[in-house]
Amino acid sequence: MNLESILFFIFAGASIISSVMAISRRQPIFGVMYLLVLGLSVAGLFAVKKAFFLSLIQIIIYVGAVLVLFVFVIAMMNLSKEELIFGKIRRSRFLFLIPVMLIFILILSVVISESGHNIQRFQFFTAKDVSLALYKDLLFHFEYLSVFLLSAIVITVFIGMRGKKQ
Amino acid sequence: MVGAEITPFHFITLGLTLFFIGICGIILRRNIIFVFISLEVATNGIFLIFFGASLKVGYISQALVLVFMAIAAVEVAVGLALAIAIFRTSKTVNVDEVSQLKG
Structure with a gap:
């Protein structure tokens, strides 16, 4: 395990945990804060592969512009506590099986297409x-x-x- | 798969995971703000997928990530404007209650 893979797995864990937290909070502002962590960790993932330009653009656009827009909209709506209290789960609990199957098929196709190709490597973007x-x-x-x-x-x-x- | 080197496969798998989490959020949440937050999570997953592809095919895929970032910014701007319009007219953020368009 070199430094690159250690950093990759740290940022990957941070992005998965923060995205799960972002979609499961009750107050929208906390969801936006976890989205900020997600944006920063995705920028870190870009920087792990030495794509510093893309990483900076990610920070400037996502953390700088889009999340400020979210915070402004949440402040403009000014939701009371009664409006936020409706259940987390929509109609059926098993609707999420559709994306699970979709993602399973996609990962399977990636695994199949990945095997047996030599990879042309780009070192610095x-x-x-x-x-x-x-x-x-x-x-x-x-x-x-x-x-x-x-x-x-x-x-x-x-x-x-x-x-x-x- | 957990080798010494980070391959495009790692990025694409991580991006697919984020995309899946985002789609689950879109399906399961009812607050319109959280629907947009889940959409952002899914968009970040797409960025990671295209970035992983750029390790294999080169700069074009990475420039496409820039294009997608601009498209995502447009989507959020228009979507949040619509959310505010919906909140002004029907005084709710629950997407199940907004059913005036039902035929």
């Missing part, structure tokens, strides 16, 4: 390489994303204005 891939190979995705973000701004402002009028 810099911002330059990722940006070049973004501008050369994924140019359509990049432009599509700009239109997508613009439409998101328009939709969000529209929904907010409608709520204000009523």
